[in-house]
Structures are given as C-alpha cells and as structure tokens.
Amino acid sequence: MKRDFLVYVAFVFFVFGLFVTGACNDSELEIKNDYEFTVTHLPVPKRLKKGETAEIRFELVRSGKYDKAKYFVRYFQTDGKGALTLHGKTLYPNDGYELKKDEFCMYYTSECEDQQNIDLTFYDNMKNTCELSFSFSNDSKTEK
Numbered sequence: 001m002k003r004d005f006l007v008y009v010a011f012v013f014f015v016f017g018l019f020v021t022g023a024c025n026d027s028e029l030e031i032k033n034d035y036e037f038t039v040t041h042l043p044v045p046k047r048l049k050k051g052e053t054a055e056i057r058f059e060l061v062r063s064g065k066y067d068k069a070k071y072f073v074r075y076f077q078t079d080g081k082g083a084l085t086l087h088g089k090t091l092y093p094n095d096g097y098e099l100k101k102d103e104f105c106m107y108y109t110s111e112c113e114d115q116q117n118i119d120l121t122f123y124d125n126m127k128n129t130c131e132l133s134f135s136f137s138n139d140s141k142t143e144k
Contacts, residue, residue, distance in 0.1 A: 033069070033126065036062075036063045037063060038061045039060055039122045042057040047138070048108075048136045048137075050138070054109075055105055055106075056106045060104075068125075070124060071099040072096045072122070072125075075119060078119060083111060085107045085109075113140060115135065117133065
C-alpha cells in the first residue's frame, strides 16, 4: 500500500511538472516589441526659389508602442543642392539622426536653381523602415 501511495505521488509530481513546463513555454510568452510604423506629412510646396525654405511637418504613426523603441532618420539628395535641418541642426547626407518626438518639423532650404530631390529613410532600432521622397522645382518667377 505504501508503494502504491509513492507511485501515485510520483505520478502527480510528474503530471504537475509537465503542466508547469508546458505553461512556461517561451514561444507563448513572447513580448511584442517589433512594431511597424509609417511617417506621414502635411503638403509640401513643389516649387522653391534659390534661398527659399520649405517647412515639412511630419508625424510618426506607430502600429504599437514599445518603450525602448528608438526612431531615426537619414537622407540623401539625389538631385540639386540644398540643406535639410532638424531641431535647428543641419543634417549631413547618409548620417543617422534620432527623432525625439512623434511629431516634428524639418526644414529644406534650396541652394540652387535646378531640380532638387531628397530621399528620407526613417528607421527604428528593430530594423523597420519607412521611405519618403520630395521633389522641388525651381521657382524662378520674378515678382513685379
């Protein structure tokens, strides 16, 4: 009888052990921290005179929130010449800059009379990306 009791207790511990290890499966306890995002913007002028600055208002739109997520931007100018600033700082092409807020403004100043194109790549520390491109034509109209 004592032996049957010990077998029963061993069986209960075995079943309990299976239950506990099954309930703590890592694949079921994953915490989502990899959320996709997009970046939207308000309308932007299509024509700029040399020396004229366009304000570009952006909003980072996340599909979920993860406190340790960080967002960055880098840009490249494919045509023309101009300067892009963020938080009062002139950006260098291909360098990454951290975005501090979900809503922010960048300012593009035309430095030539040619067609100008800039490509922006927004990315996070989870390797998600969003790309935007802007084109500016020269506005050489003279005001009278």
